[in-house]
Amino acid sequence: MRSSFKRxxxxxxxxLVSVAGAVSAADAPPEIPLTIDKNQFQPNEVKVxxxxxxxxxxxxxxxxxxxxxxxxxxVEKVVPAGKTLNVRIRAxxxxxxxxxxxxxxxxxxxxxxx
Amino acid sequence: xxxTFVITLREGFEAALIMGIVYTYLQKIGAERHxxxxxxxxxxxxxxxxxxxxxxxALSGPLLDLGPDVISLAVILVAxxxxxxxxxxxxxxxxAVKGDVQRRIDEAQAxxxxxxxxxxxxxxxxxxxxxxxxxxxxLLTQAxxxxxxxxxxxxxxxxxxxxxxxxxxxxxxxxxxxxxxxxVTSVFLLLLAAGMFSTGAGRLEAMGVxxxxxxxxDTSLVLDDHGVVGGFLNGLVGYRARPSWLEAGSYLFYLVVxxxxxxxxxxxKPRARAPKGQIPAHAA
Numbered sequence: 001m002r003s004s005f006k007r008x009x010x011x012x013x014x015x016l017v018s019v020a021g022a023v024s025a026a027d028a029p030p031e032i033p034l035t036i037d038k039n040q041f042q043p044n045e046v047k048v049x050x051x052x053x054x055x056x057x058x059x060x061x062x063x064x065x066x067x068x069x070x071x072x073x074x075v076e077k078v079v080p081a082g083k084t085l086n087v088r089i090r091a092x093x094x095x096x097x098x099x100x101x102x103x104x105x106x107x108x109x110x111x112x113x114x
Numbered sequence: 115x116x117x118t119f120v121i122t123l124r125e126g127f128e129a130a131l132i133m134g135i136v137y138t139y140l141q142k143i144g145a146e147r148h149x150x151x152x153x154x155x156x157x158x159x160x161x162x163x164x165x166x167x168x169x170x171x172a173l174s175g176p177l178l179d180l181g182p183d184v185i186s187l188a189v190i191l192v193a194x195x196x197x198x199x200x201x202x203x204x205x206x207x208x209x210a211v212k213g214d215v216q217r218r219i220d221e222a223q224a225x226x227x228x229x230x231x232x233x234x235x236x237x238x239x240x241x242x243x244x245x246x247x248x249x250x251x252x253l254l255t256q257a258x259x260x261x262x263x264x265x266x267x268x269x270x271x272x273x274x275x276x277x278x279x280x281x282x283x284x285x286x287x288x289x290x291x292x293x294x295x296x297x298v299t300s301v302f303l304l305l306l307a308a309g310m311f312s313t314g315a316g317r318l319e320a321m322g323v324x325x326x327x328x329x330x331x332d333t334s335l336v337l338d339d340h341g342v343v344g345g346f347l348n349g350l351v352g353y354r355a356r357p358s359w360l361e362a363g364s365y366l367f368y369l370v371v372x373x374x375x376x377x378x379x380x381x382x383k384p385r386a387r388a389p390k391g392q393i394p395a396h397a398a
Contacts, residue, residue, distance in 0.1 A: 064252025
């Protein structure tokens with residue numbers, strides 16, 4: 001029982017790592033900068049082309065960690081203070097997708113795909 | 115202060131619920147001396163959360179972009195597996211509750227390896243743990259002004275409140291019957307696992323691993339999943355205001371498959387065993 005459980009976990013890990021590899025090996029889509037500073041997103045409205053994947057380059061300039069979260073985009077990412085990270089977003093249908101800083105919920109914004 | 119209180123209460127609530135349930139479970143099966151499985155699992159969860167929090171702060175580049183996602187997906191998958199396993203096991207026992215108490219307990223400890231309890235406690239704490247660590251850390255570094263202190267205090271009180279709720283479950287859970295406790299918690303764990311399963315599927319969808327699907331419904335005007343109530347429901351039973359078809363479908367899929375496993379019709383029949391020295395009637 002125990003060893004089969006371990007084997008299962010090992011399979012899960014191998015699967016996830018290959019998934020990560022496959023995702024990072026894809027073509028480079030356009031990068032869209034987004035900054036968190038003074039408890040706000042800059043800009044707080046991001047316009048993107050619909051049906052085209054893109055990368056959000058999120059920089060946290062504030063002194064504390066932020067969490068970029070969007071239930072619409074299925075993204076939940078902690079951005080430590082002073083760090084920059086990339087979030088790949090799949091091609092979006094035309095529409096509005098909201099996001100917020102889950103650690104500081106006054107900071108909100110939205111992505112408009114058109 | 116109120117804002118940070120709600121955030122840590124929400125992050126800590128799931129962990130507190132699971133810890134409350136596993137301790138009550140051990141108490142119910144008369145395995146108080148095995149509380150250490152839950153305690154160690156929970157403590158390891160806290161240590162892993164701090165370690166991941168430190169690691170995330172130190173990482174950069176692609177590791178920071180994808181590392182935490184891969185870890186959180188792995189935790190979700192393991193959590194779904196152990197929750198299902200444990201829920202299934204409790205359901206079996208809720209049914210087979212008649213009979214000699216001591217035999218039942220020995221059986222429980224033998225058939226349900228107690229280390230599963232440790233894994234359950236670990237994943238329960240670790241799932242939102244690193245996030246909470248980073249959140250608290252940020253607040254504490256800002257706690258130089260009165261408003262900074264108020265925020266940090268609110269966050270600590272939120273965690274304390276979550277822990278109190280977990281304790282209340284443990285206290286209250288001791289007074290309800292074993293059968294009811296098992297039945298109620300196995301349903302709750304089923305919904306919790308369904309929510310996680312669907313979240314995992316959604317993450318894979320967003321990462322481009324699973325095919326993209328359109329929005330199944332939009333109830334964000336009625337109950338927003340970023341709000342206080344919606345946020346709690348999201349953590350506990352996987353409520354989503356704007357799920358994709360894939361997420362809604364995987365939620366349902368999990369519920370049907372795991373539900374069928376848990377609630378198969380009728381109690382498990384005890385194996386009829388002929389007393390020694392007698393020939394069973396049908397064999398004669």
